[in-house]
Amino acid sequence: MNALLEARDLHVEFSSRGRRARAVDGVNLTVGAGEIVALVGESGCGKTTLARTLLGLERPTSGSTLYGGVPLSYRAKALKAYRREVQLVLQDPTGSLNPRQTVYEAVAEGPRIHGLANEEEVVSEALARAGLRPPERFFLRYPHELSGGQRQRVVIAGALALNPKVLVADEPVASLDASVRGEILALLLRLRDELGLSALVVTHDLGLAWNIADRVAVMYLGRIVETGSVEEVLTKPQHPYTQALLSVLPESEERMVLSGEPPDPTRIPSGCRFHPRCQVLASGLAAEAGVADLCRSKPLSILPAATEAQAACHFAQVLQIGQTGEASRPT
Template identity: 45%
Template sequence: MDNLLDIRGLSVDFRSARGRIKALRNISLGVRRNRILGIVGESGSGKSTVLWSILGLLAGNAEVTAGEILFEDRDMLDLSRREMRARRGEDISVVFQDPMTSQIPVLSYARQMRDILYRRDTSAAEKRRQAVEIMGKVGIPDPEARVDQFPHQFSGGMRQRAGIGMALMTGPKLLLADEPTTALDVTMEAQIIHLLQELQRELEATVVVVSHNLGLIAELCDDVAVMYAGEVVETGEVRAIFHNARHPYTRALLECDPARVEGRSRRLPIIPGEIPGLIDPPKACVFADRCQKVMEICHREVPPEAVRPDGGIARCHLLEGPGHDPSWPPPNDVLTVPQGEAPAEARQPSHAPLLEVRDLNVRFPVRRGLTGTLRRAQHVNAVLDVSLDVRAGETVGLVGESGSGKTTLGRAILHLVASQGGSIKFDGRELRGMKEASFKPLRRDMAMMFQDPIGSLSPRKSVRALITEPLQIHGIRDVDPDREAERLAEMVRLPRALLSRYPHELSGGQARRVGVARALALNPRLIIADEPTAGLDVSVQGEILNLMADLQAEHDLGYLVITHNLPVVRHISDRLAIMYLGRIVEIGGAEEIFESPRHPYTETLINGIPQPDPDKRRAITAATGEVPSLLNRPKGCDFVTRCPYARSLCHDVKPPHETDTRGRTFACHYPLGEGARKD
């Protein structure tokens, strides 16, 4: 094959106080010219280490112990520092995961892009022209003016577009992308995927994408490599991998993706266990301890390499040698991983609302200019006229793009930000205007799971101290803290051995379990969960969501789940509230909304769900463009600037909330579906 990049037998160790971490072991990959290779696997599998090995950007404690990385038949590992610097940017560029940390906040994009071309013997005016051209090519509106702006003046999607443009400034032969859409909403993710595809075809570039998002890999890539615990376990063309996965781990990953679970299921498939420690990795099959088809030979011998029909490979005893099983793999509709340990009992939500929010408004003052303190303050309405209920034993999903006001609403309910209008009632008691001394006892009945599972935990406290901290804050002294920590850890299925660890020693899933245990410490009745699966692998997502379902069934908890992950929220929610630009635009039963959305924004979100199937690649979503600024709301419908169905009335009149015969509430002049109005 005509490979631009060949990785052969690459092994990388990291020196640590506990010993050498064998992060990569005998990695071999070929990257074909003018194609997109996706590297997929759980966190800790070594995906990003492969990328940084290519560019020589490994940490100082890393050591390449074996192998070669051939780029155009030249071993990158043999290059001097000067030769490597000449390759970086010119021949190989990177799109980083977080544009806010990879872009310089005090320099304009014009300056940053000019600096990228420092090797080029061209004038500053010509470099600026090229910067404007590439900004326009990646879809930045009004590039001539916006090229002089700074990263903080761009939205998340525009910053990522600018990052892609910066990576393409030099016309590289190889583009590396590390989780390029991980922080983006589904609508913006679809636009970035199509942008990468178009640019790859136009520039005839070769691309390597690292992601744990199976939908992104299915939509974007031509070839796929699946990694687990520092090894490549399967490779092949994208359709062959997604339609005929042969390694048990690849099958398990695909089955755990909520987007592949048809209909609504309270129990999501999971891969039991965790990735093995890499200080002393398994000598035979690295997946044996978690595999549902494990045999005695799997613990004793290294699995053989079986060639796939499409030319890829899969390393598994089930496919070759003495352990060969002709019945493997089973048909795609046969589940090979468990759907949790035991189904949660059916819940019947109470009729009386536990939480009642009516016409809630939250606004923030905004001042402009250096003399803003002397000027009259402007305000932005982050939450505007929001009404919703949550009943005991019910899960309400609050869905919307970043910046729609979801987290602000959750914080306002818990008195973490002030609200300026409306009503918040908990168990019939009005919370707005209540003094903190009166509100503090109610905090025992309401808890919040924060979005960042590690960042929300004090790095100076052990897991045991973190779990019992709410008891100390509320002065509860009639329980033994150690026994209570062990009880809560057992409740959330957190091994007792982890109680003595600190947050930086935990995986994302373990840190999330600590957050759940903290939220449950005071036996609350309502939990507001802010992005409870953010940053987690699909297998860990299932574990956390199954755990939340079990706890809800046992303790009759009410959940308000804030998320932009639609496949997840479909499976766990009884009802959905769709939020856009601070307003609720639609509320109804979860399955009804997915089957028949009434608001165009809801339809856009549902159509934008990435499908882990290469044959179901999305078209560019109808709602292109950026979310309007809260300082410059449209006069009429908030969604009018992005709505494909907008008419003259939508530009001038804000739509009122209406309720149809099925109890679905929506705010649209021309609702979709049955009974839609006509001009």
């Protein structure tokens, strides 16, 4: 797979009351051409910070963002060109649209900044691609005159007006009614099929990932803890955190309730960063497998960017070794 957008050993830290919060703590992630990747995790896990860094809105403390294999430059001219290729779709269309701007003005803003010719034609085509037809009917409307789904389509049209290669969509359907969510997800899939668009979809909803993504990356406390194809991750989850996230879906037969809140990013736990909340460790299964001490004390390696299924979990690694017929306990 040719990586179009890539995070390579990405770290992002913020100062917080004299301490350093590791919002993104070593992430390798790729989005291939024509691929939709879902970045999944609880609120506060770092996924929005990662998305902002990939967009060039945050500078990494270390590591790099690459586009087309070339490290991102933070010079103003280079960023302007990059943001024409990689566009953001925000979660709340009501908040991201100026209530005093017409639909035409909202969609035309990007083309004007980038000096595109044939403005009206560009706006019309973008609105039509976003499913607002005939586009001229929407030119003079204001956001308050539109439904929630129509407003989100206007936001998507604003991104499409620049003919980007990648969309970074942050919770693109979280604020919409259930009846409208399917339409917006179907639109994103259609854009991928018709235009070859790639997308990184940031979400807390694994059900959404199942409906739209080719690959899934599960994030916890600043790191990717499990990744793989959507079928591998959502039908055979290896990491206890992924299993807990899946258990809240309506079709799940077993509900897993995680204790506590995600830990403070200024105080990353020793060993596996998930171990204070891990149901496998709490139940004694990790002790039976001989990895309980490792879970509490030995940090796991940062997962590489790869297409095959992988999980940063001592217990999952023991199970995998056992399935291959090798030694059932780590050395």
